[in-house]
Amino acid sequence: MDAAGLGRARASAFVAPALVLIGVFLVFPALWTLYLGVTNWRLTGLAAAEPEFVGLDNYVDALSDDRFLGSLYRTFVFVIGSAIAGQMVLGFIIAWLMRNTTKLIRGLVETLVLIAWILPASVIAWLWLVLLDRRSGTLNAILGTEDTAWLLEYPMQSIIAFNIFNGTAFSMLLFSSALASIPPSQIETAKMSGARTWATLRDVVFPNIRGHILTVLLLVTLWTFNVFAPFLLTGGGPGQETEIFPVLIYRLALQTGELGKGAAFSLIMIIINLAIALIYLRVLRERRQS
Amino acid sequence: MKTHVRRGSIAAALLIPALVLAACGGDDDDSPDNGNGEGQQDGDGGQITLTLSENAIRGGKNTEAAEFIEDWLIPEFEAMKAEEGVDVTVNFEGAGSDDEDYKTAMALDLSTGEGADVLSLDGIWVGEFAQAGYIAPLEEVHPDATSWDGWEQIPEAVQQNMTFDGQLYGIPGGTDGRVIYYNKELFAEAGLPEEWQPTSWEEILEAARALKEIDGVIPIQLNGGVNMGEATTMQGFLPLLVGTGANIWQDDMWLGGSEQVQQVLDLYATIYGEEELGDPLLQQEAAGRDNSFLQFSEGSIGMLLEGDYFWRSVINPTSDLAPMENRDEVVGWAMIPAMEPGAGINGQDFVSMSGGGGHVLNPNTEHPEHAWDLMAFMESPEALMERHADDPRITARTDVNDEIITDEMIRFIADEVLPITAYRPGLEAYPQVSIALQEATEAVVTGMSPADAAAQYQSTLEGIVGAENIAD
Numbered sequence: 001m002d003a004a005g006l007g008r009a010r011a012s013a014f015v016a017p018a019l020v021l022i023g024v025f026l027v028f029p030a031l032w033t034l035y036l037g038v039t040n041w042r043l044t045g046l047a048a049a050e051p052e053f054v055g056l057d058n059y060v061d062a063l064s065d066d067r068f069l070g071s072l073y074r075t076f077v078f079v080i081g082s083a084i085a086g087q088m089v090l091g092f093i094i095a096w097l098m099r100n101t102t103k104l105i106r107g108l109v110e111t112l113v114l115i116a117w118i119l120p121a122s123v124i125a126w127l128w129l130v131l132l133d134r135r136s137g138t139l140n141a142i143l144g145t146e147d148t149a150w151l152l153e154y155p156m157q158s159i160i161a162f163n164i165f166n167g168t169a170f171s172m173l174l175f176s177s178a179l180a181s182i183p184p185s186q187i188e189t190a191k192m193s194g195a196r197t198w199a200t201l202r203d204v205v206f207p208n209i210r211g212h213i214l215t216v217l218l219l220v221t222l223w224t225f226n227v228f229a230p231f232l233l234t235g236g237g238p239g240q241e242t243e244i245f246p247v248l249i250y251r252l253a254l255q256t257g258e259l260g261k262g263a264a265f266s267l268i269m270i271i272i273n274l275a276i277a278l279i280y281l282r283v284l285r286e287r288r289q290s
Numbered sequence: 291m292k293t294h295v296r297r298g299s300i301a302a303a304l305l306i307p308a309l310v311l312a313a314c315g316g317d318d319d320d321s322p323d324n325g326n327g328e329g330q331q332d333g334d335g336g337q338i339t340l341t342l343s344e345n346a347i348r349g350g351k352n353t354e355a356a357e358f359i360e361d362w363l364i365p366e367f368e369a370m371k372a373e374e375g376v377d378v379t380v381n382f383e384g385a386g387s388d389d390e391d392y393k394t395a396m397a398l399d400l401s402t403g404e405g406a407d408v409l410s411l412d413g414i415w416v417g418e419f420a421q422a423g424y425i426a427p428l429e430e431v432h433p434d435a436t437s438w439d440g441w442e443q444i445p446e447a448v449q450q451n452m453t454f455d456g457q458l459y460g461i462p463g464g465t466d467g468r469v470i471y472y473n474k475e476l477f478a479e480a481g482l483p484e485e486w487q488p489t490s491w492e493e494i495l496e497a498a499r500a501l502k503e504i505d506g507v508i509p510i511q512l513n514g515g516v517n518m519g520e521a522t523t524m525q526g527f528l529p530l531l532v533g534t535g536a537n538i539w540q541d542d543m544w545l546g547g548s549e550q551v552q553q554v555l556d557l558y559a560t561i562y563g564e565e566e567l568g569d570p571l572l573q574q575e576a577a578g579r580d581n582s583f584l585q586f587s588e589g590s591i592g593m594l595l596e597g598d599y600f601w602r603s604v605i606n607p608t609s610d611l612a613p614m615e616n617r618d619e620v621v622g623w624a625m626i627p628a629m630e631p632g633a634g635i636n637g638q639d640f641v642s643m644s645g646g647g648g649h650v651l652n653p654n655t656e657h658p659e660h661a662w663d664l665m666a667f668m669e670s671p672e673a674l675m676e677r678h679a680d681d682p683r684i685t686a687r688t689d690v691n692d693e694i695i696t697d698e699m700i701r702f703i704a705d706e707v708l709p710i711t712a713y714r715p716g717l718e719a720y721p722q723v724s725i726a727l728q729e730a731t732e733a734v735v736t737g738m739s740p741a742d743a744a745a746q747y748q749s750t751l752e753g754i755v756g757a758e759n760i761a762d
Contacts, residue, residue, distance in 0.1 A: 045417075046422070048401065048424075049422050152571050235576045237576065238574035255394065256725060257397070
């Protein structure tokens with residue numbers, strides 16, 4: 001099994017740098033987070049100088065804490081709404097519609113979608129604040145809905161729309177290339193046998209790009225689960241209505257200074273991330289084998 | 291088959307950074323030990339670099355302070371040091387963020403053993419920073435500081451702002467007081483007197499109801515909610531609470547969800563409830579406080595409770611936040627009345643709250659002597675006169691105050707408000723209690739009954755300080 005003929009020692013030397021990097025940037029922080037999560041460490045005060053061991057209290061608190069459970073639920077809504085229903089579906093629709101349009105329109109649309117993706121989240125957030133502003137916002141001016149505080153009255157909807165705007169490009173790009181890989185003959189055949197759009201999608205397109213759909217689904221889910229940018233729009237408020245998981249951790253750890261609890265919550269988040277990633281890797285492997 | 295494999299590896303390549311980021315994200319929140327700032331570097335030839343941090347930035351928050359530091363203080367100080375034969379360079383690290391964010395940044399800096407040599411802190415943070423070991427008593431960091439000639443000019447009460455557990459941690463920068471500002475033009479329109487001084491909460495409400503009749507005017511801005519941060523506690527909840535005769539901390543006990551707390555929350559309910567004498571949404575906006583400033587300056591808010599900071603730095607015609615060209619003609623001020631005459635703490639008719647910040651030395655500074663000189667120079671009569679010539683405030687020094695307070699408003703604070711004012715407890719738990727109070731006001735502003743909000747506050751407070759430390 002030593003196809004490259006390196007030998008154990010040299011092979012180890014080759015992977016060592018990578019392992020060191022993974023150790024320093026992945027394993028150590030995770031273990032450190034594990035340690036911090038069982039202390040009552042705070043940003044300031046006595047518990048900052050001499051944190052005490054509190055065992056699993058932080059985790060027990062988390063599971064019985066309405067704020068934690070509420071945040072988990074909101075994250076779920078946010079991921080379903082903005083990643084799956086939003087970015088994926090919209091990304092596919094754009095890719096589908098752009099298939100047969102002229103080069104000019106296609107280039108224009110793709111550029112716009114890409115710009116929304118490439119611009120830093122802080123810039124996009126600023127644009128959205130201007131758009132949704134209660135007193136002189138663009139949206140209120142267009143709709144004639146004077147004095148509607150979108151970010152307060154429709155907070156979750158607002159950050160979902162914001163995240164869709166911000167992240168659709170990835171799905172669109174991946175679906176575009178996926179659609180291009182479908183043998184044209186199959187689509188032509190479907191057309192000639194009189195299949196309507198939906199039938200074509202169901203019987204020809206989706207079976208061909210199943211793998212891509214899965215890839216997009218998992219990656220977009222993972223990213224959206226970790227996204228922090230909505231904080232720039234709403235700060236987690238009003239109240240806790242847009243307190244998705246990363247925002248909850250930030251507020252706990254840095255705004256109220258409960259670093260120990262924040263670490264415990266971070267670890268829970270890492271575990272959820274790992275679970276999604278494992279599913280993803282598993283699925284990939286199965287696809288390769290099939 | 292082949293394409294699948296390749297696509298898979300591309301996707302995996304995309305996935306790995308995502309995982310690494312997730313892990314680092316978790317770590318950034320928690321570990322203070324990864325700061326890799328180089329700190330102050332001494333160049334060759336004995337050059338000394340000092341860093342000064344303050345929540346002030348040119349063209350933004352506290353722009354007057356930032357301009358003063360960059361245009362006058364630093365050049366003067368460097369020249370002064372050059373005369374002594376020391377080559378000092380001072381860097382100003384300004385910020386323009388919410389006070390809470392600034393505090394977090396300072397705590398993180400100090401917890402890594404880095405940070406500016408001289409930094410400004412709010413007085414109520416001194417306790418928690420000291421207990422965390424982030425700052426140290428002045429006489430430990432720089433023993434010569436005790437012999438500074440400025441101390442005798444700073445009254446004991448003001449020194450308390452930078453004192454914790456009997457130890458002085460820095461030089462206080464002055465103090466302030468809280469009043470009700472009102473727009474005289476709107477008052478005239480509503481048929482209210484131009485010279486107005488309410489003597490009870492009911493009279494404030496009556497004025498608010500009269501202002502409500504004017505189209506497009508928010509009668510009163512009483513800070514509420516968590517987004518306003520300490521401004522909710524300091525300009526909203528606490529001045530009202532002392533008006534009911536109670537202190538948040540008295541006789542070594544914290545005040546629980548008592549009758550007085552409910553009375554304050556009742557007033558919030560009256561203002562933000564059905565009558566809509568205030569704008570409940572404004573309290574929840576991320577930039578609600580700044581927007582309330584803007585709306586007051588544009589003449590669409592009738593009354594607003596604030597400190598003299600508002601007069602000096604917000605609606606000052608030279609300010610960049612919410613300048614009012616006609617401030618001196620249009621804006622009036624009145625003392626905050628107790629709930630009823632004589633109902634305030636110590637049987638007072640009128641009440642206020644005061645606080646104040648100051649500068650501390652970073653215990654890790656490599657040049658405590660020069661850093662102290664910078665700090666002391668900032669609080670020298672010469673510097674204070676220069677700083678406050680056009681922007682008067684109550685400084686820490688009596689010798690300076692006697693000369694610079696010419697402004698009628700600031701004089702009012704010094705003469706009328708300071709004698710009746712109250713201070714927050716400089717205890718480690720205070721900032722958490724403060725957040726619990728903000729949450730209680732937010733609950734009421736968004737429709738919870740005052741009784742439920744008081745009960746919720748009581749249980750939060752028990753979690754912070756323990757039931758045994760709460761008075762009924």
